[in-house]
Amino acid sequence: MTQAFHYTLTLSAWLIALAWLWKALTAALGLRRIPDLTAPEHNLTPPNNPSITVIVPARNEEKHIGACLNSLLQQDYTNLHIIAVDDRSSDNTASSINALATQHPDRLTALHITELPRNG
Structure with a gap:
């Protein structure tokens, strides 16, 4: 495996991980806006x-x-x-x-x- 290919895979993995982290954070912040329907x-x-x-x-x-x-x-x-x-x-x-x-x-x-x- 070449150095450039390894670098590309590593960068892609980090970008995907950051995208999932971003989605998890925005979902967690959005949970506060869901009303308590038992109120x-x-x-x-x-x-x-x-x-x-x-x-x-x-x-x-x-x-x-x-x-x-x-x-x-x-x-x-x-x-x-x-x-x-x-x-x-x-x-x-x-x-x-x-x-x-x-x-x-x-x-x-x-x-x-x-x-x-x-x-x-």
Whole structure:
């Protein structure tokens, strides 16, 4: 390896290291500007606690519907209601929804579509 090639590689390595150092410093300084979203001034809960309804349509979502609905059920908003709609699933989506609706009757309603309406 020639002396010039070695010098070029060394210089390139230092420039890359300095670029990464610069990015790390600017990221660290920028962290101070990120607001603390847990602070009271960032609480955007609507006054008077209005009712919020979340509708979750599902068809053949047996693998994921439980995690999705459990995530919604863990929300701490007190006036939240969830309607899970099973749209003619051919797997166990309906039974998963029913099981959770039985466990949480005050927050989760199961709705089952068995056939589509006729056009006309």
